[in-house]
Amino acid sequence: MALFSLATGILSVVRLQQLNWDIFSCGWTSAPFFGSLTYHHLVVAFYISKYIEFLDTVFIVLDGKHPIFLHRFHHAGATIALHLLAATRDEGAIIFLGLNGFVHAVMYTYYHFSKSLRWMRPFITSGQILQFLAGFYIYYxxxxxxxxxxxxxxxISFVYQYAFVGVxxxxxxxxxVEAYMPKKGKRISEKAA
Structure with missing residues (x-):
């Protein structure tokens, strides 16, 4: 999963170079790659990968833990987000693929080595938050x-992306804040992870 996410992230960054950054004259939407079947298949493949990512929920349950609400909400909402991006052929999907692909590559690599890399948890969560902020800025x-x-x-896709990502x-x-900056008591990351 980490390799797929990393490959998608890298391909998205490479494709960003093909953009006409003058979006005010429809540069993004007129760039030939974004109307191509190849681009659409890339977005659909990333959409399908969101269903595969539900397996990490299965692994959490098999490990005897209960996935927290954030985990469930994030997976369900991201799947809907990718469906909208694919169904509407939204050129902004490249932003989701690039940012989300990179962050998930780091995250799934962490999962693989999680026993020895617990110190990375706050950085991964920070990366996810930065991904959302960058997406807001680039997509606006x-x-x-x-x-x-x-x-x-x-x-409709745009409004959903902003609402979902904001929430x-x-x-x-x-x-x-609760997991890594506790005032008193045990960190929730110890219970949730």
Whole structure:
């Protein structure tokens, strides 16, 4: 899973170089790659990978633990987000693939070595939060681009992405504070992980 996420992240970064960054003149939406079947298949493959990622929930349960709400909400919402990005052929999917692919590559590598790398937990959570902030920043100009915003399906996808990412980011921030900055008592990361 880590290799798939890393490969998708790297491919997304490489493809970002093909963009016409002048999005105010529909540069993103007019870049030939984003209308191609190859791009659509890449987004669909990443969407399918979200279902495969549900296996980490199975592993948590098999390990005798109960997945926390954040975990369940994040997996369900990300799957819906990718479905919308794929179904609407939203060019902004490249942002999700690049950022999420990279963070998940780090996260799944951590899972593999988690017994010896517990000190990395706060950094992985921080990486996820930074991913959300970067996505907000990079994706925002799409709503100011007439050729993107005039498509009602892409507008719905955009609003969902912002709402979902905003809520999940608040949950991650809450988790970070409770898990890694406790005032008193035991860290929840000891119980949740």
């Amino acid at each position: 100009p799409f709503c100011t681009t007439e050729c993107f915003w005039s498509d009602p399906q892409k507008r 999940v980011m608040l949950f991650f921030l809450k988790f970070f």
